[in-house]
Amino acid sequence: SVMPEMIVIPDDYEAIPVSLLSIPTRYQGDVDSCLIPFGLITDRVQKLAEMVYEQYKGKELHMLCLLKGAYRFFSDLLKEISALSAAADAPDVVKLSLHFVRVKSYHNTESTGDVKISGIDLDDLAGKNVLIVEDIIDTGTTMVAFTAELQKVTPASVEVISLLVKRTPRSNGFLPHYAGFSIPDKFLVGYALDLNEVFRDLNHICIISEAGIEKYRE
């Protein structure tokens, strides 16, 4: 696979102190700094939507949201693709269908890369153009396992779009077709990315603090 074009956030990037942005009171102290402000996410999602629209205009497209982490990216991306499609002449409309799936990977059995898939009948995607919408690719385990399962029902095409791609030595080399940002090897929260179900409602993508990790550890 080919490295997609991304906005690269370098390892030595000095993330924005949260005191300079508006964040919910209840998260003050739980995050150190903001790596990607919501405004920049919005701008990048708009461009990604244009790229997806160009690829699928005039076609049927089945967008597949990987719950829960990708829900905000999915929602914002969909809104932009729909707007482009709505403004287009009839032949250039994207005929959208939406699907939602829960995928859980098991990191305690690292070598197998097993994933548990629920909430969808993958057979519905046989012969369809499928765009998998993911929040973040870390080791790539989830995507390799999930795309292998999906290929079994022989979709017409499968592409992956991920908002974030982590630069990590633990990567298995999996790369998405479209991606928003290449990011340092840090644990991020916000914009639907969680730590034990907390922080999904934070708009910015932030770096969690030691205090935050301690507070929400289970």
Ligand code: 5GP
């Ligand atoms: P992978 O299978 O590529 O190692 O991991 C993918 C999944 O791990 C993502 O869908 C996400 O749920 C979770 N993940 C990986 N890195 C992060 C991170 O920095 N923050 C959060 N909140 N989740 C992550």
